[in-house]
Amino acid sequence: MRPDAVRGHLDSLLLAVLEDGPLHGYAIIEALQRRSGGVLDMPTGTVYPALRRLERARWISGDWENVGGRERRTYTLTRAGRRELATQREEWSRFSDVVGKVLRAAP
Amino acid sequence: MTKHQDAIAVTVAELNRRLHGPRRLRMDMVREVRDALCDAEEAYLAAGMTTDDAQARAVADFGDLDEITAEYQLELAARQARRSAVSIVLAFPMMLLLWDSLWRFGDTASGEPTRMTLILSDIIDGVSLVAAAGALLVLVMLCLSARRGRQSAVRGIARSAGLIGLATVVLVLATSGALQVANVSASVSLFRMPATIVIEIASAILTGWVIWMCAACLSSARKKVTRLR
Numbered sequence: 001m002r003p004d005a006v007r008g009h010l011d012s013l014l015l016a017v018l019e020d021g022p023l024h025g026y027a028i029i030e031a032l033q034r035r036s037g038g039v040l041d042m043p044t045g046t047v048y049p050a051l052r053r054l055e056r057a058r059w060i061s062g063d064w065e066n067v068g069g070r071e072r073r074t075y076t077l078t079r080a081g082r083r084e085l086a087t088q089r090e091e092w093s094r095f096s097d098v099v100g101k102v103l104r105a106a107p
Numbered sequence: 108m109t110k111h112q113d114a115i116a117v118t119v120a121e122l123n124r125r126l127h128g129p130r131r132l133r134m135d136m137v138r139e140v141r142d143a144l145c146d147a148e149e150a151y152l153a154a155g156m157t158t159d160d161a162q163a164r165a166v167a168d169f170g171d172l173d174e175i176t177a178e179y180q181l182e183l184a185a186r187q188a189r190r191s192a193v194s195i196v197l198a199f200p201m202m203l204l205l206w207d208s209l210w211r212f213g214d215t216a217s218g219e220p221t222r223m224t225l226i227l228s229d230i231i232d233g234v235s236l237v238a239a240a241g242a243l244l245v246l247v248m249l250c251l252s253a254r255r256g257r258q259s260a261v262r263g264i265a266r267s268a269g270l271i272g273l274a275t276v277v278l279v280l281a282t283s284g285a286l287q288v289a290n291v292s293a294s295v296s297l298f299r300m301p302a303t304i305v306i307e308i309a310s311a312i313l314t315g316w317v318i319w320m321c322a323a324c325l326s327s328a329r330k331k332v333t334r335l336r
Contacts, residue, residue, distance in 0.1 A: 011256065025146075026143055043169060043171065044143060044168050044169050045171075045172070045175040046174070046175065048136075049175060050178070052136070053253045054253070056186075056250065057253035057254040059254070070142075073142070084254075
């Protein structure tokens, strides 16, 4: 999948993988790859600044925490982030429905 | 150290060299990137790669350093803008309260204030409060621009924060100077009070804080950002 195509949806993807609980940066990247069945393959370096931006948006909060004996910057979905994820999910579902209807080959 | 260990170290050092802005956040970002590269390296090692190859892949996967630096630099500019805005929101209203209480309760022994005094002090009050409101708007804009993915707006917001702070310092200092000249006798008696000296020092510190934050803000907003989406 083209990285540019993913980029427009990076925010919702990041919020979605944090839905189940706090994760550090690399675990977020692994979760993105795992949940996409290995199809999502963007430069890992783009994820980290995006996480900082989502922190500025107050959708996630980041803190250094001890994970498996190592200090790692761990990100948690905030309440505002959870609400945003629900909104983006709904928008995506409507959008993909509409585009799907148009793109589907006529019977 | 192998060639590829050098490559990871070089990537991290290069990022560190390119980023400008609040030191703690900058160090935090660099540390996180170092961790990220180490995590990726470990994953490749676990998959059976040699150390050299694992490190080379980790650096390659990380992506274009120009692009990543540009994104990080915007976050640093945004953080510095936030710090400037906070300094403006706190410093000017605080100075207003300090000086107002002194003029109100201090023994100025000058009777009713003149019309000029009232106008000048209204200007200081107005400028300080407008600046504080502008800084609050900056804080809101920083959050909104992040939510809407408007990264191109960050430098403009940061520049605005810096200019609001510095312009307010200049205006307030000039008006305060004029106020003191217009009330020489009251000013002289005020300056004999120990409380005045304390407030002078506090104001100097607060003003210095705003100038420092805002100058740093303009500087980090000026840093060249390349390949912005």
